[in-house]
Amino acid sequence: AKYTIVDQDTCIACGACGAAAPEIFDYNDEGIAFVLLDDNEGTAEVAEDLYDDLDDAMEGCPTDSIKVESSPCKVLVE
Numbered sequence: 587a588k589y590t591i592v593d594q595d596t597c598i599a600c601g602a603c604g605a606a607a608p609e610i611f612d613y614n615d616e617g618i619a620f621v622l623l624d625d626n627e628g629t630a631e632v633a634e635d636l637y638d639d640l641d642d643a644m645e646g647c648p649t650d651s652i653k654v655e656s657s658p659c660k661v662l663v664e
């Protein structure tokens with residue numbers, strides 16, 4: 587299983603992740619990314635058919651703000 591979360595403290599609102607994985611990532615009013623699946627809680631399992639998009643987004647993030655874990659990853663924020 588894969589779970590993902592955006593570290594919004596390091597996201598620079600570049601817009602790359604939503605382009606790579608529009609079903610996973612969207613942006614708030616300030617352009618900072620969040621995970622659509624669970625409002626950036628890091629607790630929703632990513633569907634397997636989205637793994638390729640998720641990898642592209644993670645690899646394309648210029649600030650390594652996209653975390654991918656094999657278990658829920660809430661611990662990474664707050």
Ligand code: SF4
Nearest residue numbers: 597598600601603647
């Ligand atoms: Fe933020 Fe990274 Fe997404 Fe760019 S690719 S908007 S820096 S999370």
